[in-house]
Amino acid sequence: MKICLVCSHGGHLTETMQILEAFAGHELIFATYHSSREAEVASLGRAYFTENIGASARRMFLALFWALRVLRCEKPDLILSLGAEIALPFIYWGKLLGIKTVFIESWCRVEDLSKTGRLVYPIVDVFWVQWPQLLAVCGPKAQYKGAVI
Numbered sequence: 001m002k003i004c005l006v007c008s009h010g011g012h013l014t015e016t017m018q019i020l021e022a023f024a025g026h027e028l029i030f031a032t033y034h035s036s037r038e039a040e041v042a043s044l045g046r047a048y049f050t051e052n053i054g055a056s057a058r059r060m061f062l063a064l065f066w067a068l069r070v071l072r073c074e075k076p077d078l079i080l081s082l083g084a085e086i087a088l089p090f091i092y093w094g095k096l097l098g099i100k101t102v103f104i105e106s107w108c109r110v111e112d113l114s115k116t117g118r119l120v121y122p123i124v125d126v127f128w129v130q131w132p133q134l135l136a137v138c139g140p141k142a143q144y145k146g147a148v149i
Helices: 011-018 038-042 057-074 087-097 115-120 132-137
Strands: 002-007 027-033 046-050 078-083 100-104 126-129 142-144
Touching: 002 011, 002 057, 002 087, 011 078, 027 038, 027 057, 038 046, 046 057, 057 087, 078 087, 078 115, 087 100, 087 115, 100 115, 126 132, 132 142
Parallel strands: 002 027, 002 078, 027 046, 078 100, 100 126, 126 142
Antiparallel strands: none
């Protein structure tokens, strides 16, 4: 199975790295931001890097086209993300392209969902939270199976 792991740099990337053993035997593609960890990420599979989107509408617009190019080139079977905003174009394009999507809310989200979590919840195929109390603020799609990191 070809899995596209999408995450921002920093903590989201660290959380993604902590669950890599779950994907042993699968082909991995990474989509993340330029950072000092590029060589580390590229050593684990094919990697695509872009500028940090942050709160910039212009960079999000550009990221929509970048994400589509990555997905059309790689044709992954699954898109999985632990956040943040970089997940949005991949998950939305993934749904339009018929790719299964999974979002895991960050371990640091204990009492409420992230903005990204709220935006992808309606369309993602699988939505996991890492704290049981988050189930009360989510809809019935959310699942808690323990912390993944």
